[in-house]
Amino acid sequence: MAIDYSQKIPNNVDLASNKTLQRALEHWQPAYLDWWNEMGPEKSQTAEVYLRTAVSVDPSGWAHFEHVKMPDYRWGIFLTPTEGEKKISFGDHKGEPVWQEVPGEYRSTLRRIIVTQGDTEPASVEQQRHLGQTCPSLYDLRNLFQVNVEEGRHLWAMVYLLHAHFGRDGREEGEALLERRSGDADNPRILTAFNEKTPDWLSFFMFTFITDRDGKYQLASLAESAFDPLARSCKFMLTEEAHHLFVGESGVGRVIQRTCEVMNELKTDDPVKLRGAGVIDLPTLQKYLNFHFSVTSDLYGSEISSNAATYYTNGLKGRFEETKIGDDHQLKETSYKVNEVANDNIGTIEVPALSALNERLRDDWITDVQAGVDRWNRIPEKLGINFRFKLPHKGFHRKIGMFADLHVSPEGKIISEVEWAHNHKNWIPTEEDRLYVHSLMGRVSEPGKFANWIAPPARGINNQPLDFQYVRFS
């Protein structure tokens, strides 16, 4: 179904036929814009940004590019179309038709799932709101803003579900989503990783590579939900998410590229000399990777979780690519391998698969992160540099789950408090590392120019040249 842009709220859900819902969302719209103006990208309201907007939800050619002022971006409600007689693909309701309405018994759980997902979307916009001031190029600035407006639209997607299916409670949750603030002591965002700061562009690229990838895995498992409007919302969000992952992976890749080039020019791997030359040494990049990987790992929750089992059994949240997995899709008999700590050693143990769904989703995500790291490693390899990036052990620097009370080295050895205190400066960014990275952040806003610490991308956005005016200031 085509997107109707003649409406106040662009949509492909025939919003005009439900006046009550339309009015409620039109009432939320100005509150959303107030939030955007207050908490969205700083000092950017009048900039014209070369943004992509969805014109249809068809997999081919849904994107349209033009310069728009971000407050005028057409945020709206887009769901992938219904697929005929869709059946529930897992859990106790497997084989029954998917639900178009929320079953009473799952109402509060589904609302919680939608609110938790919805809360991450504005949170990341808030975390990234200062970055525009220190962009390494107009190309990067445009990508940041693209990510920001799409996270804003993801909030719209979740608020639509709350308004359309959860009545008054849903409308109240919709308002609360605009009231919480990332990092606020009194009214923080729901999940810890979304209350961390994104203080510099290296953190931004790591965040979009790693934490947006958590988003991908959460959305993919919700795209399997028996609650069909949620499934179809998440499917469309996933198509937008792919660009966020690209921004992160290529961003870090370009930093690695630049550092390796300077290493070859200066014939050195000495961090002091490399910092003197204004690039980020590879061990510091590894520390940022360790930090973001471990903090994001926590988002999957405890290894063993009865909540995750219930979500699955009730058909609310499936596994990654549920329908492609060759098993009974009920997990009554199957087991899954998780870590176990015994006698100061980390081993593995088989547990009922149903109880280990958080761990399974985390493992799927790790495989995907690892593939990206492997692609990064081709850069030093190609340039004849010995360094290779390595993901730390799952137990490293964790705050949630079985490793929360332990200290684990990146290699996966349980260590003492003293050993941790001695070594963590080699494993996660120190204040000094952060200050150094921060010192590199200066605004580069001349078309075609890039900051010294990052290589230009291989190609522009939508086949535009690198010196294209991706953002116009007035």
Ligand SMILES: [Fe+2]
């Ligand atoms: Fe998102």
Ligand SMILES: [Fe+2]
């Ligand atoms: Fe995202």
